Amino acid sequence: DGGITQSPKYLFRKEGQNVTLSCEQNLNHDAMYWYRQDPGQGLRLIYYSQIVNDFQKGDIAEGYSVSREKKESFPLTVTSAQKNPTAFYLCASSMGLLLKNTEAFFGQGTRLTVV
Amino acid sequence: AQTVTQSQPEMSVQEAETVTLSCTYDTSENNYYLFWYKQPPSRQMILVIRQEAYKQQNATENRFSVNFQKAAKSFSLKISDSQLGDTAMYFCALFTSGTYKYIFGTGTRLKVLA
Numbered sequence: 001d002g003g004i005t006q007s008p009k010y011l012f013r014k015e016g017q018n019v020t021l022s023c024e025q026n027l028n029h030d031a032m033y034w035y036r037q038d039p040g041q042g043l044r045l046i047y048y049s050q051i052v053n054d055f056q057k058g059d060i061a062e063g064y065s066v067s068r069e070k071k072e073s074f075p076l077t078v079t080s081a082q083k084n085p086t087a088f089y090l091c092a093s094s095m096g097l098l099l100k101n102t103e104a105f106f107g108q109g110t111r112l113t114v115v
Numbered sequence: 116a117q118t119v120t121q122s123q124p125e126m127s128v129q130e131a132e133t134v135t136l137s138c139t140y141d142t143s144e145n146n147y148y149l150f151w152y153k154q155p156p157s158r159q160m161i162l163v164i165r166q167e168a169y170k171q172q173n174a175t176e177n178r179f180s181v182n183f184q185k186a187a188k189s190f191s192l193k194i195s196d197s198q199l200g201d202t203a204m205y206f207c208a209l210f211t212s213g214t215y216k217y218i219f220g221t222g223t224r225l226k227v228l229a
Binding site for chain 2 (some may be wrong): 031104
């Protein structure tokens with residue numbers, strides 16, 4: 001079955017540590033996105049990528065980094081510079097440039113907790 | 116800048132009744148698309164309905180329909196014959212061809228009462 005897989009579902013991190021969230025898709029989508037979800041704030045865009053080896057900052061990129069070395073993968077690293085990393089993180093993908101009216105498809109999310 | 120505003124943080128409706136969720140947006144682009152997503156307690160985001168801005172006809176999907184008012188930049192979602200399974204967070208989203216990114220509102224938590 002095609003879809004987007006995020007792992008792990010739950011992640012605990014000690015303060016001062018970097019952590020990487022995985023996002024893999026087998027939908028052959030060009031575009032991929034990372035969102036952060038906090039209560040009352042909806043989904044805020046962290047980073048997005050329209051093609052391999054290219055990505056852009058979203059609205060809240062500080063303290064995060066990404067890479068897009070393969071079309072299928074778009075990992076997100078939460079660095080120690082992120083002041084309040086505890087949140088629910090959602091990865092999404094879409095057809096991107098080829099089909100503008102397509103919806104975004106989402107993974108099941110990763111709940112990150114800093115302990 | 117593109118923005119999406121959902122002014123109703125929480126709503127409730129009796130089972131089998133009809134409810135309307137509001138959404139307003141702002142963009143300077145002419146080519147854009149609007150979506151409603153549902154996020155049940157499982158937190159999996161599910162597409163409910165989409166609307167292309169160039170289409171005047173309002174989109175419908177079974178019990179879900181939209182009222183798209185382009186001049187007013189309004190995009191409300193009507194749920195008819197509400198069911199217990201409709202209980203969820205609902206997010207309005209805007210996609211613009213110039214930015215190629217999806218902008219989401221803050222969501223409306225809908226509770227369907229038995």
